[in-house]
Amino acid sequence: MKNVVKTILFVLGLVVIINVISFLLIPKQNIKKYGMLKTAKYEILAEKENTIDTIVVGDSLVYSAISPMEIWHNYGYTVYDCASPAQVMSENYNDIKVAIESQSPNVIFLEADGLFRNVRKQKWKNYYKRQLEYFAPIINYHNNWKKGIVNFLDSDSNINIYKGYKYITKVKPVTKKVQKKYTNEMKHTTTGENIPDDNLNYFKKIIALCNKNNIKLVFISLPNMKTWSYSKHIEVEKLAKEYNLEFIDFNIDNVLNIDWKKETKDKGGHLNYGGALKASKFIGEYLKNNNLVVSHKNDDDYTSWDKAYMAYKEDLKKNNN
Amino acid sequence: MTYFGIRYVFLFLPIVVLLYNFVPKKIKPLLLLIASYVFFYIKSKKLIVFLILSSLSIYLAGLMIKKIIHKRDEIIREVTKEEKKSIKEKFKNKKKLVLVLTIVFNVAFLFYFKYLNFFFKVLNGIFSVSGLDMTLKLFKHLAPIGISFYTLQAISYLVDVYNEKIEADENPLKVMLYLAFFPTVMEGPITRFNDVKDKIWAGCKVKYQNLCFGYQRIMFGLFKKYVIADRLNIFVKLTFKHYMDYSGITLALGAIFYTILLYMEFSGTMDIVIGTAEIFDIKIKENFKQPFLSKNISEFWSRWHISLGLWFKDYIFYPVSLSKGVKNLTSNIRKKWGNKVSSLIMGAIALFAVWSLNGLWHGAGYTFIVFGYYHFILILLGNIFEPTIVKVCEKNNIDRKSGFYKTIQIIKTTILVFIGELIFRAPNLTVAFGMLKRIFTKFSLNGFKTEVLTLGLDISDFIIVLLALVVIIIISLLREKDINIREKISTKPIVFRWALFYALIIAIILFGAFGPGYAPVDPIYADF
Numbered sequence: 001m002k003n004v005v006k007t008i009l010f011v012l013g014l015v016v017i018i019n020v021i022s023f024l025l026i027p028k029q030n031i032k033k034y035g036m037l038k039t040a041k042y043e044i045l046a047e048k049e050n051t052i053d054t055i056v057v058g059d060s061l062v063y064s065a066i067s068p069m070e071i072w073h074n075y076g077y078t079v080y081d082c083a084s085p086a087q088v089m090s091e092n093y094n095d096i097k098v099a100i101e102s103q104s105p106n107v108i109f110l111e112a113d114g115l116f117r118n119v120r121k122q123k124w125k126n127y128y129k130r131q132l133e134y135f136a137p138i139i140n141y142h143n144n145w146k147k148g149i150v151n152f153l154d155s156d157s158n159i160n161i162y163k164g165y166k167y168i169t170k171v172k173p174v175t176k177k178v179q180k181k182y183t184n185e186m187k188h189t190t191t192g193e194n195i196p197d198d199n200l201n202y203f204k205k206i207i208a209l210c211n212k213n214n215i216k217l218v219f220i221s222l223p224n225m226k227t228w229s230y231s232k233h234i235e236v237e238k239l240a241k242e243y244n245l246e247f248i249d250f251n252i253d254n255v256l257n258i259d260w261k262k263e264t265k266d267k268g269g270h271l272n273y274g275g276a277l278k279a280s281k282f283i284g285e286y287l288k289n290n291n292l293v294v295s296h297k298n299d300d301d302y303t304s305w306d307k308a309y310m311a312y313k314e315d316l317k318k319n320n321n
Numbered sequence: 322m323t324y325f326g327i328r329y330v331f332l333f334l335p336i337v338v339l340l341y342n343f344v345p346k347k348i349k350p351l352l353l354l355i356a357s358y359v360f361f362y363i364k365s366k367k368l369i370v371f372l373i374l375s376s377l378s379i380y381l382a383g384l385m386i387k388k389i390i391h392k393r394d395e396i397i398r399e400v401t402k403e404e405k406k407s408i409k410e411k412f413k414n415k416k417k418l419v420l421v422l423t424i425v426f427n428v429a430f431l432f433y434f435k436y437l438n439f440f441f442k443v444l445n446g447i448f449s450v451s452g453l454d455m456t457l458k459l460f461k462h463l464a465p466i467g468i469s470f471y472t473l474q475a476i477s478y479l480v481d482v483y484n485e486k487i488e489a490d491e492n493p494l495k496v497m498l499y500l501a502f503f504p505t506v507m508e509g510p511i512t513r514f515n516d517v518k519d520k521i522w523a524g525c526k527v528k529y530q531n532l533c534f535g536y537q538r539i540m541f542g543l544f545k546k547y548v549i550a551d552r553l554n555i556f557v558k559l560t561f562k563h564y565m566d567y568s569g570i571t572l573a574l575g576a577i578f579y580t581i582l583l584y585m586e587f588s589g590t591m592d593i594v595i596g597t598a599e600i601f602d603i604k605i606k607e608n609f610k611q612p613f614l615s616k617n618i619s620e621f622w623s624r625w626h627i628s629l630g631l632w633f634k635d636y637i638f639y640p641v642s643l644s645k646g647v648k649n650l651t652s653n654i655r656k657k658w659g660n661k662v663s664s665l666i667m668g669a670i671a672l673f674a675v676w677s678l679n680g681l682w683h684g685a686g687y688t689f690i691v692f693g694y695y696h697f698i699l700i701l702l703g704n705i706f707e708p709t710i711v712k713v714c715e716k717n718n719i720d721r722k723s724g725f726y727k728t729i730q731i732i733k734t735t736i737l738v739f740i741g742e743l744i745f746r747a748p749n750l751t752v753a754f755g756m757l758k759r760i761f762t763k764f765s766l767n768g769f770k771t772e773v774l775t776l777g778l779d780i781s782d783f784i785i786v787l788l789a790l791v792v793i794i795i796i797s798l799l800r801e802k803d804i805n806i807r808e809k810i811s812t813k814p815i816v817f818r819w820a821l822f823y824a825l826i827i828a829i830i831l832f833g834a835f836g837p838g839y840a841p842v843d844p845i846y847a848d849f
Contacts, residue, residue, distance in 0.1 A: 003529045010819060017823055021831065142831050146781045317775075 018138055025144040042098045043160055044080050051302065052103040053293040054079040056164075056283070057095055058111025059087040061222040064270035065279040066109075068163035069312040072305050075284040076295030081164025088117050089202035096206060100213055107292050108210060109283070112221045112236045112247075113228060115199050161311045167273060174260040174268035178225055182268065185229035186251070192235030207243055216292060219247040222279060223258050225268030248286070256282060273316075322363050324507065324593040325546050330539060333360065337503075338600060342527050349524030353502065353601065354494055360503040361466065368465035371430050372501055379475045380496040382423035383482045383489030389415050390485060420483045424476055431472045434464035439685030467507040469682055471500045473632050478514045480636055487515050495522050504597040508590050510608040510628035517603060525602040534807060538596030540825050545589035547833030548789045553578040553585075554834075555777030561746060561756070568768030569760040571776070576743040576756070581790070583742060584612070587626070611797045616730035618699040618737060629682070633675045641671040669701055676700075683745070688753055692745045699737060785832050 026046070044052065054077060056066045062083035071079045080103075082095040092114060099105070195203075210217040219240050221228060228251045240247035250256055256278045260268055263275035271279060287293050296302040322328045337356045344352050362369050393412035397405055432440075441457040448455045478499065481487045490496055498521050499514055500506070560567055560575025567575075591608045598605045608627050615621035622630045641647060647670050655663035680693020714721050740757070747753035774780070799806055810818055 010822075013819065014823060014826060017827060018830070021827065138830055142833065142835075145831055146779070 022138040022141070025138060025141040042082075042095070043164065044082055044095075044099045045102055046160060047080065047103065047163075048301075048304065049102050050104050051296075052078050052080045052099070052105055053296075054107045054109070054283075054287060055082055055096070055099055055103070055105045056080070056109040056111070056220075057082045057087075057092045058109075058220075058222075059083055059114050059117075060085045060270060061113060061224055062111050063164055063166045064168065064265065064272070065222045065276050066283060067165040067167070067273075067276045067280045069161070069165070069309050070277060070280040071284045071287075073309055074281065075288055076297030077284060077287050077293050078296060078302070078305065079163065079283065083111070083164060086117060087114050089114055089199040089206070093202045093206050093209070096209055100209070100215075104213070105215055107216045107218060107287065109218050109220045110206065112219050112232070112249075113224065115195050115203060115236065115239075116193055116232055117199070118196070161308045161315060163308070165276070167316060168265045169273045170265045171262055171272060171274075172265055172267050173262070174225055174264060178268045179260070182225040182228075185231075187230060189231050190234070191231055192238060193229065193231040195235060195239075203239070217245055219245050221247075221249040221251055223250045223254075223256060223271055223275065225251075225260065225264075227269075250279070250282075322360070324504075324590055324597075325543060330543070330593075334597060334600075338527055338532070341601065346524045346526075350498060350522045351494065353521065354498045357498060357501040357503040357506065361501060361506060364466040364507070365463070368463070371434075371465045371468070372471060372506075373497070375427050375430065375471060375475050376497040376500045377493070378423050378426050379479050379500075380490070380493045382419050382479055383496070384491070385419045386416050386479075386482050387489040389419070416483055420479055423479055427472050427475050430465075431468055434462065434468055436681070436685045467509075470509045470511055471506055473511050473629075473636075474500055474514075477511070477632060477636060481514065490514075490518065492522075498522070502598075504594045505605065508587070508594065509626075510591065510594070510605060511632050512605060512628070516606065520603040523602070527600055528602065531600055531602055535596040535598075535600035537807060537822065537825075538599060539593045540822070540829065542589040542592030542596065543829050543833075544789070544825060545585040545592065545793070547829050547835060549786055549793075550582045550585040550589065551834035552778065552782055552786055553582040557582055557746070559776045561748070561752065564752060564756045564759065567759075567772055569762065569764035570766060570769040571772045572756050573739075573760045573764075574769075574773070576739050576746075576760070579746045580739050580742040583746075584609075584625075585793075611801050613735055613738075614731060614797070614801055615734050616727060617703050617734055618696060619703055621734055621738060622696070622700075629679070633679055637675050637678060638671045641674045642667055647671070665704060668704060672697055672700060687750050688744055688747055691750060691753070692741060695741050695744060782834075789828075789832070 044055070056062050056079060060083065063081050066079065066081050068079040068081060071077050080099075082092075082099055084091065087095075092110065096108060207217065209215075219236055221233065221236065233249050233252065236249070237247055239245075248255075256275070258264070258271065258275050258278065263271055263278070265272040296305070322333060324330075333356075337352070340356075341349055341352050358369060361372055365372075389412055393408065396408055400408060438459045441459055445456050448457075478487075478496070482489045495518065496514075499512075499518065502512075502517070502521060505512055557575055557579045560572055561579070564572055564575075588609045595605050595607070606628065610624040610627060612621050612625035615624055647667055650670075651663040651667040654666055676693040676697035677690075678693075679696070680690045683689045683692065711721070713719075714726075720726060743756060744750075744753045747756060778786075796806060810821060
């Protein structure tokens with residue numbers, strides 16, 4: 001019994017220490033309003049209120065393909081990736097709901113592959129990962145110790161420099177096997193792929209949420225040779241027509257002209273940095289051509305984005321491996 | 322799932338410990354076997370069949386040898402002294418047949434998974450050079466995890482039964498657990514059946530102290546891996562990948578960092594392995610003993626990956642030294658040149674066999690073969706020149722036991738180790754020799770100043786590595802003096818102990834090189 005009490009006390013002490021250190025390290029701009037744990041769990045909450053114009057929601061395809069800092073540098077638009085591995089629609093909905101607590105985006109891009117994902121299995125896995133981040137925010141922000149103890153209490157310090165993007169330069173060219181399977185999957189068909197009910201219900205909730213907040217929702221399907229198929233394409237197209245949404249499928253006719261021998265990190269599953277530059281440019285052009293957002297370049301309220309870009313470039317240079 | 326992963330440390334292991342504690346004593350060893358097979362299955366899926374085949378083969382072969390021995394002993398009891406010799410010889414041949422066939426059976430798997438492609442590549446090279454229009458198709462397959470480790474354990478079990486050092490076990494599950502025991506199956510240490518058989522099957526309850534000590538050791542392993550090895554990996558990767566872009570001093574630092582990284586990764590894994598076993602009250606022998614305090618290469622290999630060195634000593638060095646061919650050769654040499662030369666040559670032949678296999682064991686590639694022969698030459702030269710060095714020191718009144726002399730020896734050995742590990746890490750011999758050439762010919766201090774902070778590590782990273790290494794060095798020096806640090810800490814007041822453990826855990830989380838910008842080191846020895 002004595003040992004059990006000792007163990008519990010030890011763990012409690014550890015939780016307290018972790019939370020104190022977490023407080024010192026996580027971005028603090030909105031911490032008073034949303035609380036430390038929630039800010040750590042949803043990184044977008046750490047951004048200055050009403051500064052994000054566009055949100056890209058979805059799974060790993062999103063954080064591998066869209067680099068908000070590249071869009072900021074070239075167009076002056078503020079984009080944020082709200083994505084986690086194998087994210088399903090209920091989580092997309094939740095991410096949007098949380099994001100609009102502090103932001104008023106004009107546009108939300110929704111990655112479509114999550115519509116077809118096995119809900120039950122993924123929900124469980126993601127739930128525990130998120131909970132871990134929730135109770136130990138230090139995990140996401142531990143590298144901020146480098147900024148020095150004097151910066152810990154400064155509200156402008158610890159800005160997020162990737163804005164949800166995950167930088168990877170690794171090249172693993174697509175294999176013949178994957179290419180063959182993809183060619184087969186992309187053959188024209190009239191039969192659509194089934195969307196699980198849970199995903200469909202949450203998709204409808206996302207539509208309602210966007211309509212209520214006057215947000216333009218755009219379906220996208222980012223380049224992906226491993227899980228995308230033509231049957232998924234026609235199903236999403238059907239859904240887009242039904243709800244009067246735009247649908248950009250990057251997989252049809254290789255819109256981005258991705259070089260699958262050089263611009264993928266895992267044999268065609270996801271883009272690497274080279275591919276992300278192309279996808280990010282497309283998003284920037286799309287926002288510009290459709291006059292959906294305005295450029296914030298030279299706007300004093302957005303100087304932290306310039307700072308973030310400098311740090312981002314420095315980081316890319318350092319980690320170019 | 323790796324030993325360093327959250328899934329192993331905070332999910333798999335606690336679940337096994339909980340279940341292990343709640344099942345009856347008799348079931349406990351069985352639970353360890355199931356957990357070991359689950360662990361293996363997660364890593365290697367259906368390739369688990371090969372582990373089971375290896376286990377069953379040595380179990381059955383062991384029983385067959387045991388039966389042969391019993392029969393021999395029965396017959397010998399009833400015969401005259403003159404007949405004994407021929408009967409012993411007859412049964413020895415029978416035993417040998419079983420032994421050889423089973424070893425061939427097990428080594429065949431190892432050869433297929435690890436060496437066949439390399440063998441084919443060598444042949445394809447020969448075909449191409451000799452103008453033959455022939456290419457052997459390479460296989461695309463993954464090897465069962467830890468096959469090099471459990472195959473050596475399987476051989477040691479069989480040879481020990483053959484040599485009648487141990488008796489073959491009647492319980493197949495015990496032999497299966499010996500090969501598959503989840504903490505050791507992936508990266509060793511290469512245990513001996515006699516050392517662990519009783520403990521793995523004892524089914525002792527998990528004690529609170531063992532649990533604490535075990536997890537403390539695991540945390541220390543995580544510290545080595547996340548704070549030091551993963552951090553240095555960024556620098557190492559870049560220097561080896563783009564070696565032509567860097568000055569000699571930067572490349573030398575890359576080689577030094579790789580050696581530190583390798584030591585931290587492998588000894589860190591051993592901390593986790595030994596810590597895990599400790600939780601179940603199973604004592605596993607240490608695999609490292611402060612290798613960087615070695616005064617020569619021979620000593621280094623008796624302190625680094627100890628279980629592998631001992632395996633080669635017992636199952637290659639001695640059998641080769643004592644084989645008929647070598648004995649005949651050395652007795653002829655003895656007659657011509659005397660005892661010293663003959664024993665030197667006998668040792669050289671056995672050493673050559675050991676280092677040929679040691680190099681190949683580490684990997685199927687030319688760099689590993691050169692790595693093996695590099696150490697063979699160094700040890701051989703050490704043996705040849707040792708008497709001369711002793712004489713020179715005596716003549717010049719140099720005290721070989723003095724601290725200064727020892728320090729010089731340690732530095733010399735460490736530099737030789739750095740060179741060996743550079744060859745080991747290089748993707749091919751062109752890179753290995755290219756790097757070595759640049760280290761000695763492009764030694765520019767100015768180049769170093771401009772390069773060192775562009776290789777992924779900033780000043781704060783270097784400071785953290787340095788501080789962490791100071792901690793490791795202090796611990797190593799205390800261990801060298803046979804001071805049991807954990808025992809010492811356990812006698813201190815609770816506030817001090819907890820502060821220390823909190824500091825260790827926080828250091829791993831805070832200074833661990835994970836997240837954006839870091840690329841963790843893959844388990845290096847798990848591929849062997």
